[in-house]
Structure formats: structure tokens, C-alpha cells
Amino acid sequence: MSRTRTPVVPGWFTPDDTTAFRLLGTRCRRCRTVHFPREDASCRAPGCAGTALEEVPLSPRGRVWSYTDGRYRPPAPYPSDPGLPWRPYTLIAVELAAEGMVVLGQGAPGVTVADLAVGMEVEVVPGVLAEEDGRTLTTWHWRPVPGEAS
Amino acid sequence: MTGEVAVLGAGMHPWGKWGRDFTEYGTAAARAALADAGLEWSAIESVVGANTVRCGYPGQVAGATFARALGWQGAKVTSVYAACATGARAIDTARAQILSGMADTVLVVGADAAPKGFFAPAGGERPDDPDWLRFRVLGATNPAYFALWARRRMALYGDTPEDFARVKVKNAAAGALNARARYRSRVTAEEVAASAVVADPLRLLDICATSDGGAALVLGSMEVARRRGIRRPVRIRAVSSVSPRHPRTALDLPDIATDSAPAAGPGDDPFRPSIARAAYEEAGLGPEDLSLAEVYDLSTALELEWYEDLGLCGAGEGAKLLREGATALGGRIPVNPSGGLASFGEAVPAQAIAQVCELTWQLRGTAGDRQVAGAHTGITANQGLFGHGSSVIAVC
Structure with a gap:
């Protein structure tokens, strides 16, 4: 039986079967400021009263701003089965040059802090956050660009 | 420069991890601060409580919670919240009341009973938070x-x-x-x-760990400090x-x-x-x-x-x-x-x-x-x- 694939938050990234997977933000039509997570009602730039925002894909690649890992199971609402052993994952904050923005995300499975360095180039890839209530929760992951040595 | 307010009294309940009602810690701190100030509770004109989201309704109306625990005496009551900066915002609120002449003696109280482990958000399905x-x-x-x-x-x-x-x-x-x-x-x-x-x-x-504890200050106008004969109060x-x-x-x-900060931006x-x-x-x-x-x-x-x-x-x-x-x-x-x-x-x-x-x-x-x-x-x-x-x- 195949499980339903459900984005952990709707509208934050393209479907995970798309060939060019991207995070999705919004851009103010008036002042061009980009927002992620998306703002759909009103621009947050202080000098702008824009209310028309359009969806834009964020840059697929960026450079590591910082990183860490989670050695202990986070509390709810993090989807994690307490009956299973805890497997640490990395958290990577990535600087996107075009947007001038740092975006946090989990590292792809198998990426450890030993594989990472500040300044390293990474790319966004589709990933699975957890299985929950018969659904597969999908998310975005950051992964070192192949050939990028730590 | 803004005017100064005097610290008439300071008091704390020791920090620890007992899991008791946070009201108990705050009340003990308040009584210690009042004793330090040499003031009766009845002389306090305003109470500003520093809220805690973790202790239910009493935690979110902390000013009233502490005023009730100390015994209702009719003082003005205010409750403020600003996450980890809550206590300082409570002090700022008390200061504003004193400098504007709304009150001459204000009790500021904050207390918490923290759970073990990571802080976690309130339950439910709340994607707007x-x-x-x-x-x-x-x-x-x-x-x-x-x-x-x-x-x-x-x-x-x-x-x-x-x-x-x-x-x-x-x-x-x-x-x-x-x-x-x-x-x-x-x-x-x-x-x-x-x-x-x-x-x-x-x-x-x-x-840093998450702890139980309580702290309180009695703040007053410089005029009250003078009237009480305090020559050099902490201000x-x-x-x-x-x-x-x-x-x-x-x-x-x-x-x-x-936020997005394009290279050409501010x-x-x-x-x-x-x-x-x-x-x-x-x-x-x-x-x-x-x-x-x-x-x-x-x-x-x-x-x-x-x-x-x-x-x-x-x-x-x-x-x-x-x-x-x-x-x-x-x-x-x-x-x-x-x-x-x-x-x-x-x-x-x-x-x-x-x-x-x-x-x-x-x-x-x-x-x-x-x-x-x-x-x-x-x-x-x-x-x-x-x-x-x-x-x-x-x-x-």
C-alpha cells in the first residue's frame, strides 16, 4: 500500500517529483522584497505597503552560514516515533546570495557535521521528514554539492 | 535623558527545580522585596506582573495572580509578556507609570515553574505560529x-x-x-x-538549564526615596x-x-x-x-x-x-x-x-x-x- 505523500507545510516548496525542486517564497510586486516563509497578504518591508505578492522559486544553491545537529529527540510537534531509536540529523543554515537571505533546513540523510564547513556550497533537494499517521511527510533538505570537499 | 526611578527594594526566591506553583516563588520574592524596601504591601500603588506562558491562565495574568496571592488591596494591576525579555519590560512598564506620575510605588514580580528538558511550544495544530x-x-x-x-x-x-x-x-x-x-x-x-x-x-x-525561581523589585519615584530618607538609592x-x-x-x-537583504539594499x-x-x-x-x-x-x-x-x-x-x-x-x-x-x-x-x-x-x-x-x-x-x-x- 502506498502512503500519501504530504508536504509538511503546503506551499513552501515545489512537488517533490518535479525535476527542478525548489523552495517557494513570495516577492512583493511593489518593492521586490522576497519573503520566506511566504507572505501572501502583505509585504513586511517597513517602507512598503504592498499587498500584491507573487510566488517565486528561491535559489537552488547557497553557501553554509552555519550548521549543527540534534543529538536528542526534539519535543512535539516534531514528527518522531518515540518507540524508535533517535537518529541525529544535521541542521544547516544556508546563505542564498541572490536573495541575501539565510534559510534553515535539515541536512540530507547521511550528512553529518563532519561533512560540513561554513562557506561550503550546498543545494536544495526533496526529502522525507517522517512517516506520520499513514502519511509520508515531505520536506526540503540541504546537501553538499557533489565534488565540494569539506 | 529620561528621569530616573529609585530601586527601593529587591528580593528573590532561590532558583531550583521543585515543580511547585510559580505563584509561591513570586509571592516569596515579592515579600522579600517589600521587606528590603521597608514598605508594607498596602503601600504599593501598582503591581506589574511578568507573565509566563507555561503556567496557564494564572501565568498569563501574572500581575493579578500575585496581587491576589499577596491579598487584594486595590492596587492597579498590569501584566506584560515579551518572551525572555518579559522581566525587563515589566520594569519598563513600572518605570513609565512612575515617571508619568501614575504611581509612586510599584511592585514588579516575575516567577516561573519550568518543565524538564527542551522548551516546547503549546500543543495543537498551529501552523500560523x-x-x-x-x-x-x-x-x-x-x-x-x-x-x-x-x-x-x-x-x-x-x-x-x-x-x-x-x-x-x-x-x-x-x-x-x-x-x-x-x-x-x-x-x-x-x-x-x-x-x-x-x-x-x-x-x-x-x-543553560530551565529552572524554577522568582524575583521582585519595589520601584519608586525619587521623591518617595527622598521622603523615606534614602540618600543615595540605586537608580x-x-x-x-x-x-x-x-x-x-x-x-x-x-x-x-x-529577512531578504539584497546587496543594493539598506x-x-x-x-x-x-x-x-x-x-x-x-x-x-x-x-x-x-x-x-x-x-x-x-x-x-x-x-x-x-x-x-x-x-x-x-x-x-x-x-x-x-x-x-x-x-x-x-x-x-x-x-x-x-x-x-x-x-x-x-x-x-x-x-x-x-x-x-x-x-x-x-x-x-x-x-x-x-x-x-x-x-x-x-x-x-x-x-x-x-x-x-x-x-x-x-x-x-
Whole structure:
């Protein structure tokens, strides 16, 4: 039986079967400021009263701003089965040059802090956050660009 | 310069972990502050409670909760919330009431009973809450953010885990001298290094615990202090409560991303330094005037950030200042002579009030074994999630 694939938050990234997977933000039509997570009602730039925002894909690649890992199971609402052993994952904050923005995300499975360095180039890839209530929760992951040595 | 208000009394319930009703801790702290001020509860014209979201309805109407526990006597009641900066905002509210002539004597109280382990958001399916989302989508706990900032310092400035451990060693040594602290044992660098990694590169002993505790202040007008014959009261000269400026380019709790700051856009004006800058401007003082500082050491690495944000040293020089011993008791500018969050653990709404209690005792010269010699000017700094920062400057 195949499980339903459900984005952990709707509208934050393209479907995970798309060939060019991207995070999705919004851009103010008036002042061009980009927002992620998306703002759909009103621009947050202080000098702008824009209310028309359009969806834009964020840059697929960026450079590591910082990183860490989670050695202990986070509390709810993090989807994690307490009956299973805890497997640490990395958290990577990535600087996107075009947007001038740092975006946090989990590292792809198998990426450890030993594989990472500040300044390293990474790319966004589709990933699975957890299985929950018969659904597969999908998310975005950051992964070192192949050939990028730590 | 804004007018000054007098600290008439300071009191705390010791920090620990007992799981009792937070009202008990706050009431004990309030009674201690009233006794310290030599004032009857009936003489208090206004009560400002620092709220705690974790203790249900009573926690979110803290002013009324403490007024009821002390015995309704008709005082004005206000309750405020600003995450980790709650206590300082309660002080600021009390100050505004005094300076505007709305009240001459104000009791400020904050207390908390914290759960074990990571702080977690309230339950339910609440995707409109950024704090809920960061746990849901990323499992990004508070220590995860502390660790991101620590790693960033290592990459930018060459700080090492040994530097971070030195902060714990320093603060534990001060906390060992403080009867109100939860942790009163000295800690060695080896013990920090042997503690479990929570979020690389930070270990358990790099991260502040969550605690129970209560703190209170009785604030009054300068006229009340004069009438009571207090010749040189400790005075609050500034309370900074500024908010960030867009675009925020440093990743901060509870956000998943920073604001967008295209290269052609406005220059970066980072939030934490702006908190202290506003306090210095209001007080007409600068970092060179300080005798001591109480800063929010949620992690060891974060204490080093505060050195730089308060202007005690230049960017990237925090670890050097620490290694020189300048920020230890007996140093040029002792930081966290109370022992800091490292020795107390965080009791959220009480913590920023406790920082001002420590300034009060230091500036009065009654801090005992941890007294900073000749202390005349002190600053506190703290930061709460959702863009709340506060800094208090007191003089004597």
C-alpha cells in the first residue's frame, strides 16, 4: 500500500517529483522584497505597503552560514516515533546570495557535521521528514554539492 | 535623558527545580522585596506582573495572580509578556507609570515553574505560529539556534570549544558564591568537555538549564526615596526596549529564515548591539563607564557575543577578553558576577528582574563574597524570541 505523500507545510516548496525542486517564497510586486516563509497578504518591508505578492522559486544553491545537529529527540510537534531509536540529523543554515537571505533546513540523510564547513556550497533537494499517521511527510533538505570537499 | 526611578527594594526566591506553583516563588520574592524596601504591601500603588506562558491562565495574568496571592488591596494591576525579555519590560512598564506620575510605588514580580528538558511550544495544530513551525518542520530547539551561533563564531573569529568552556568555568565560580543560585559548585573545563554534546559544538554544560525561581523589585519615584530618607538609592537610568530593524540578516529564534537583504539594499543594523546602544544613549553613558554587566548567557558562546554587543570589546574579541580574565570577578569589567544563567538556569519571566536585583546588591555594595569593588554603574542585557530585547542601566 502506498502512503500519501504530504508536504509538511503546503506551499513552501515545489512537488517533490518535479525535476527542478525548489523552495517557494513570495516577492512583493511593489518593492521586490522576497519573503520566506511566504507572505501572501502583505509585504513586511517597513517602507512598503504592498499587498500584491507573487510566488517565486528561491535559489537552488547557497553557501553554509552555519550548521549543527540534534543529538536528542526534539519535543512535539516534531514528527518522531518515540518507540524508535533517535537518529541525529544535521541542521544547516544556508546563505542564498541572490536573495541575501539565510534559510534553515535539515541536512540530507547521511550528512553529518563532519561533512560540513561554513562557506561550503550546498543545494536544495526533496526529502522525507517522517512517516506520520499513514502519511509520508515531505520536506526540503540541504546537501553538499557533489565534488565540494569539506 | 529620561528621569530616573529609585530601586527601593529587591528580593528573590532561590532558583531550583521543585515543580511547585510559580505563584509561591513570586509571592516569596515579592515579600522579600517589600521587606528590603521597608514598605508594607498596602503601600504599593501598582503591581506589574511578568507573565509566563507555561503556567496557564494564572501565568498569563501574572500581575493579578500575585496581587491576589499577596491579598487584594486595590492596587492597579498590569501584566506584560515579551518572551525572555518579559522581566525587563515589566520594569519598563513600572518605570513609565512612575515617571508619568501614575504611581509612586510599584511592585514588579516575575516567577516561573519550568518543565524538564527542551522548551516546547503549546500543543495543537498551529501552523500560523512560527514557534510551532520551527519545531514541527525542523525540530529546531533553542539549543540548536545557540549552536548555530556558536559554530558561526568558530568560523568567523576562531573561537574554540575550550573558549566556550571557560565561560562556564568563570560563571560557575561566581555562582558558587551566590546562595540564590541553583548550581553552586565550581566546574572545570574537563567537566564541560566530558558532558554530552546536545547540539554540536555545544555540550550540556554550555547550555543553560530551565529552572524554577522568582524575583521582585519595589520601584519608586525619587521623591518617595527622598521622603523615606534614602540618600543615595540605586537608580534605574535607562531601560531599552527597541525592536529589530528590517532587514534582519542574523538568523534568530524562532525564525526559519532571515529577512531578504539584497546587496543594493539598506545596510545591516544588527539587533543585539542596537539594544545596548539605545540604553547607553538614554543613560548618557557608554561601555567605558560600566563597573559590571549581567548578560543573558543562554549558552557559553552567547555570553561572548554580548561582550561585543555591549561594546566591552570589538567584534570577534570576546574570547580574548575572557582569556585575559577581564570579565571574571576581580577583573576589569566583571560579567555575570551573579553566576549568570549558567548558575541559575532560566526562569523566563523572573530572569531579567533577577539581573536587576543583582545590579542593586552590587551597586549598594552588599553582594558579599562576589562584590565588585567600588561598583557604581551596571548594565543588564537580554533577548527574547520574536524580536524582544531589553537592557537596563542602573547607577548609584
